[in-house]
Amino acid sequence: MKVTDKQTLTAQVVIVGGGIIGTATARELSRYNVDVLLLEAEAEVGWGTTKANSGIVHGGFHEEPGTLKAKYCFPGNQMYPQLCEELDVCFKQNGILMVGRTPEEMETVQEYYKRGTERGVKLQLLSKEELLEQEPNLDPELAGALYAPEGGSVMPFELAAALMENAVQNGVRYEVNAKVIGAWAEGGKKYLETAEKVIEADYVINAAGLFSDDLARMFGDDYFSIRPRKGEEYIFDLSVKDMVKSTIFPVPGKISKGILVIPTAAGNLMMGPTGDNVDEKEDLGTSQDGFNRVFDGAKSLVPGLDPRKIIAQFAGVRAASDRGDFIVELSPNVPGLVHLAGIESPGLTAAPAIAADVPRLLREAGLELEEKEDFNPRRSGVIRFHTLSREEQDKLVQEDPSFGRIICRCESITEGEIVDAIHRGARTLDGIKFRVRAGAGRCQGGFCQPFITQILSRELGIPVTQVTKAGPGSEQVKYEAKELSEQEVL
Ligand SMILES: Cc1cc2nc3c(=O)[nH]c(=O)nc-3n(C[C@H](O)[C@H](O)[C@H](O)COP(=O)(O)OP(=O)(O)OC[C@H]3O[C@@H](n4cnc5c(N)ncnc54)[C@H](O)[C@@H]3O)c2cc1C
The missing domain is CATH 3.50.50.60 (FAD/NAD(P)-binding domain)
Structure with a gap:
């Protein structure tokens, strides 16, 4: 050695x-x-x-x-x-729909039906009428679909x-x-x-x-x-969550499955991703061009999508070999x-x-x-406070009053859930956001981030100046209140 x-x-x-x-x-x-x-x-x-x-x-x-x-x-x-x-x-086992627009696309849809059934996937071919009955907000010009109820x-x-x-x-x-x-x-x-x-x-x-x-x-x-390939995605607020029930796929292109409309497990609707070869493995930027392509693709499936309802965007990079x-x-x-x-x-x-x-x-x-x-x-x-009945919530708050304090208003996440996430390993603001969704709502943490910072500081026994968004280098608070007032005095 x-x-x-x-x-x-x-x-x-x-x-x-x-x-x-x-x-x-x-x-x-x-x-x-x-x-x-x-x-x-x-x-x-x-x-x-x-x-x-x-x-x-x-x-x-x-x-x-x-x-x-x-x-x-x-x-x-x-x-x-x-x-x-x-x-x-x-x-959420909400199913997947691959939709076809033209007779040629419907032939491709049939090929995927054959491919899937041969390997045991439960699949169903839907006519235009069946498709639109199941998903009334889809483009009425679509010709039909393949339905995979076990997708989620x-x-x-x-x-x-x-x-x-x-x-x-x-x-x-x-x-x-x-x-x-x-x-x-x-x-x-x-x-x-x-x-x-x-x-x-x-x-x-x-x-x-x-x-x-x-x-x-x-x-x-x-x-x-590894040849990095980037995908941009755009998330809508909860007001449009019921526009589609299943994830909607177009007939795929050569290198990606195309632009999808995705009801996420968290309840938000999302659209994306792009599929662009990039030079840098850490190229996580989104772009106007990416947005345009995603929105055009998604709108061709669900015409009623409104870009004003978008609350967040991100990119991920595929590790294609x-x-x-x-x-x-x-x-x-x-x-x-x-x-x-x-x-x-x-x-x-x-x-x-x-x-x-x-x-x-x-x-x-x-x-x-x-x-x-x-x-x-x-x-x-894990306790998800907002999913409990009123009686269960009352009982829990009696036992532990921290479940009675809503910290994230957009997603109705309590202090008790945030503390639980920290005890399970969350160490950062993003760790809390991704585990329990505190800060993932319409205001994107504008309201709750200072409170979550304080809770992290208290539970981890570190000053707020050491609480990070996503690890070292992403500290959010420069001075503690006491230090700030001393500076002001100077
Ligand atoms: C836009 C997009 C959409 C996608 N959608 C889907 C989908 O809907 N369904 C699906 O099935 N798949 C999807 N995928 C693919 C899926 O996300 C990936 O296949 C999966 O996340 C890969 O997981 P991983 O653990 O291999 O990689 P990663 O999640 O990247 O994990 C690798 C880990 O290794 C760590 N690491 C790297 N180098 C080192 C080192 N030197 N020392 C220590 N640690 C190191 C990194 O920090 C990282 O945490 C999508 C991908 C993208 C980009």
């Missing part, structure tokens, strides 16, 4: 990357008697592409036969209802956080703000270096998303690369290194199925895995 004065740690299996792939893998491995450590570069898990996507649990009929996308997407879809029930996260929507960040929480309950360790900056294999072991530590591992799982090719290269594996498919395999060059790379769309859907395949790969690499007798698949329940 290289000589270093950094603290050294050991683990049998180290997962690099706490996105949906890394956290689902951590939870999967927590079923076994094996020592697992997950390293995440950001301040919380789920902050890579996992927090910036459409949140759709795809139906499993889009993917080309013979691809790994096809291998994992439909099985992943089938795992979602039980997974979300066990972890007590929101899953989740909040991907909530799911990643819950997967990590459950993995930790079952013995997995994880470190945040732990970016791997160096990696090498030596004497049958693998070593990972962060700013503060060197970790010695028998097996390494590369789940570093957009940076999975960079991590592979640190080990000397340079046989694949140069193979045009997922890479789920043992490194051919470094024994004990597993690549879960190139996980572009439908990676969120496929994640549980990819994770379930990791024990097979590790066994092939020589790891003996024995199932734990006491694995607990259930994460302790």
Whole structure:
């Protein structure tokens, strides 16, 4: 091992990357008697592409036969209802519609029907009349659709956080703000270096998303690369949430599934994403041109969409591989290194199925895995105050008055829910926003952010000046009130 004065740690299996792939893998491995450590570069898990996507649990009929996308997407879809029930996260099985506009497009729709039914996806062809009866706000010129009732929507960040929480309950360790900056294999072991530590591992799982090719290269594996592809998305406020029930897809183009209208699990309507190859993996900007293309595409499906109702926008970057498919395999060059790379769309859907395949790969690499007798698949329940009956709310407030204080007015989120999120691992304003939606409503935190900052400060025992939006460098408060008045006196 290289000589270093950094603290050294050991683990049998180290997962690099706490996105949906890394956290689902951590939870999967927590079923076994094996020592697992997950390293995440950001301040919380789920902050890579996992927090910036459409949140759709795809139906499993889009993917080309013979691809790994096809291998994992439909099985992943089938795992979602039980997974979300066990972890007590929101899953809306609101169905997917692929709509056709012309007779030619309807022929393509029929081809997807055939492709999907051959792999066991429950599908139904809808006539124009049936489609418009089901979704009256769609363009009346549409010709018909393919309906996949088992498609759905989740909040991907909530799911990643819950997967990590459950993995930790079952013995997995994880470190945040732990970016791997160096990696090498030596004497049958693998070593990972962060700013503060060197970790010695028998097996390494590369789940570093957009940076999975960079991590592979640190080990000397340079046989694949990631080609970033950006998607811009636009979110509407809750006043238009009932415009469509299912996620609406057009007939797909060559490199993406097209512009969709998406009723998110959180209740907002969203439109997007674009699919643009970009040079930078961290190019997360939105643009007027992107908006125009998204709005034109979405309006052609749902003509009544009103841009004045848009409250937020974001972009996510897909980690497309140069193979045009997922890479789920043992490194051919470094024994004990597993690549879960190139996980572009439908990676969120496929994640549980990819994770379930990791024990097979590790066994092939020589790891003996024995199932734990006491694995607990259930994460302790989360209280969502606004979903309780009046009687339940009254009882809860009697027991804990912090549930009687609404902090986020737009989404009706109480102090009790925010404190619970902090106790479960939220460390930042964004961590609170993505876990419990405080700050995700129409005012986008304009009202509640100062209160949440104070609650974070109190619960974490840090000054408000150290509370961040999304990790070091994003502090929101420069001076505490006392310091400010002293400055004013001067
Ligand atoms: C616009 C858009 C829409 C999409 N919509 C859908 C959809 O509706 N349904 C669907 O199924 N899929 C969708 N996808 C795809 C889906 O989001 C991804 O497949 C999935 O999030 C990939 O997860 P991941 O864990 O591989 O990557 P990430 O979430 O990016 O996780 C990788 C993690 O690794 C960490 N990391 C990187 N380098 C290091 C390092 N050196 N050391 C430590 N940590 C490191 C990162 O910080 C990050 O947290 C969409 C993607 C985009 C961009």
